Amino acid sequence: MTLETVSVPAHAPLELEHFLPYRLSILSNTVSQSIADEYQGRFQLSMTEWRVMTILARFPASSATQVVERTRMDKVAVSRAVARLVEAGRVDRGTYDGDKRRSVLQLSEAGWAIHDEVAPLARAHERELLGKLSEDEKAWLEKILDKLLG
Incomplete structure (x- = not known):
């Protein structure tokens, strides 16, 4: 049997370079990693831990489940990040009204100290990224993101 006699089904490969979810993922990874490079080395903090x-910081006294809901990150990844943050003394874990089945999380003083150093760096990266856009483009981007996430 030769290659000429073998029937090859027609394929329509997905052109990832034009596929919106892929492009958004690449953009997200690129932007997130550029910020992460600054805090990972200094604070031994993973991207998930920072998130x-x-x-x-924004929603004190949240549960791990609420963190998962707000970030849409994987439950196991959040659980591991929380465990590392608690172990490192960056997050305090308490109970909700003494109910040991419901834990609440909040930044410790050490966690706030790191947050207060990293947040301005993150904002600076955002300003730099958005600086590539005109005011109209920024407004449209905001509208488009709201629409796609809504």
Whole structure:
């Protein structure tokens, strides 16, 4: 049997370079990694840990489940990040009204100290990224993101 006699089904490969979910993922990874490079080395903080910390800064006394809901990150990844943050003394874990089945998380003083150093770096990266866009493009981007996430 030769290659000429073998029937090859027609394929329509997905052109990832034009596929919106892929492009958004690449953009997200690129932007997130550029910010992460700054805090990972200085604070031995993973991207997931930083995201958990930002949620707890914005929404104190959240549960791990609430962190998962707000970030849409994987439950296991959040659980591991929370465990590392608690172990490192960056997050305090308490109970909700003494109910041991319901834990609440909040940044510790050490967690706030790291947050207060990293957050301005993150904002600077955002300003740099958005600086590539005109004011109209920024407004449209905001509208488009709201629509796609809504």
